Amino acid sequence: MAKHQFGGRWTEIKLDAVCYYLECYTKALSRRNFDLWYIDAFAGASERSEEQLSGGLLEGKALEWVTKTLPGSALRALAIEPPFQHFIFNDKNEEHQRALNAIKAARRGVDIEVLGDDGNAAIAEIFSRQIWRRGSSGGARAVVFLDPYALQVNWTTLELLAKTECVDVWYLFPIRDVTRQLAKKISGIGAKGRRLDLVLSPAWRDLYSLPPPQNDDVPLLSSILKVADEERRAATQKQIEEWFRGRLNSIFAYASEPLRILTGKTRQAFSLFLAIANPSAPAINLAKHFHSHVLKNFAPEQASHRKSAR
Numbered sequence: 001m002a003k004h005q006f007g008g009r010w011t012e013i014k015l016d017a018v019c020y021y022l023e024c025y026t027k028a029l030s031r032r033n034f035d036l037w038y039i040d041a042f043a044g045a046s047e048r049s050e051e052q053l054s055g056g057l058l059e060g061k062a063l064e065w066v067t068k069t070l071p072g073s074a075l076r077a078l079a080i081e082p083p084f085q086h087f088i089f090n091d092k093n094e095e096h097q098r099a100l101n102a103i104k105a106a107r108r109g110v111d112i113e114v115l116g117d118d119g120n121a122a123i124a125e126i127f128s129r130q131i132w133r134r135g136s137s138g139g140a141r142a143v144v145f146l147d148p149y150a151l152q153v154n155w156t157t158l159e160l161l162a163k164t165e166c167v168d169v170w171y172l173f174p175i176r177d178v179t180r181q182l183a184k185k186i187s188g189i190g191a192k193g194r195r196l197d198l199v200l201s202p203a204w205r206d207l208y209s210l211p212p213p214q215n216d217d218v219p220l221l222s223s224i225l226k227v228a229d230e231e232r233r234a235a236t237q238k239q240i241e242e243w244f245r246g247r248l249n250s251i252f253a254y255a256s257e258p259l260r261i262l263t264g265k266t267r268q269a270f271s272l273f274l275a276i277a278n279p280s281a282p283a284i285n286l287a288k289h290f291h292s293h294v295l296k297n298f299a300p301e302q303a304s305h306r307k308s309a310r
Contacts, residue, residue: 010263014147014272015076017259017298018170021274022080022143024290025168029141036084037142038077039126039167041119042149043089046099047072073145074103078110084143090115090122119148120157127164135165146171151178155201162251162277168287169275173244173258176269179237182207186231200244207243210235241271253279256291262300 022038029036047069074089087110089100097116104112115122131140144167146153151174161169178199181192186208189196196204212234241258248255258271276287
């Protein structure tokens, strides 16, 4: 089995949160005889390895660094009960494809499809199939997991998913990387503007007219600071996150408050959004109910409490 060596505790929190939702989702929808699909557009390898500190006084042995092997998103999705009926795992990396195909070969009774495309191309191909063309009136439902390695999910892909009216989308939005791309001066964007157009749509330029937050910690500034008639970005990472949620809500029936994913004590790298394409009130309310428990159990302060309690 191929392994990624990346991530940390935050990776497990991300997967714990998504898998908690998947369990709620299949329990609720299995009773209604829907045809359930799990689609992972950036599935990675089947497992990941992580260096962890082991031992100490409580374990009665010397401290040492050990390499632990942990299941990736594909294996964890396959373990959900009640199960999905269909799985599509996509990854452009050939080594990862081999690992995913090994999973498929080991589970001959499970409907698993492995693709090797760009994540955006894979989503476009999957949702061009006849089964999805009936939208929310059909019998197929899916959870789509978008967990890109970088700024790889195109805005047009999100628009396509929103139009299906039958999918729930978990998107690990790389808020730190996006903020880094958004230079303080709009002239500093340069060639990066083409990537931002793909990821955020050309509407990202609106971020340069957002006023700065007005609270006790941030001094009051004009809504647009101009130096030699040049716009400067005053918006904070939090405001960028809120702006992006608004953009999701402009195309999906509902987009959640994000689960903040911290890669350090206070350093937020990702915003984990849930977006619902199905416009029916029962579907939205059910998703909101499940997601409220995700925030309750996996928000940073709760994750920190669980870790310290171990």
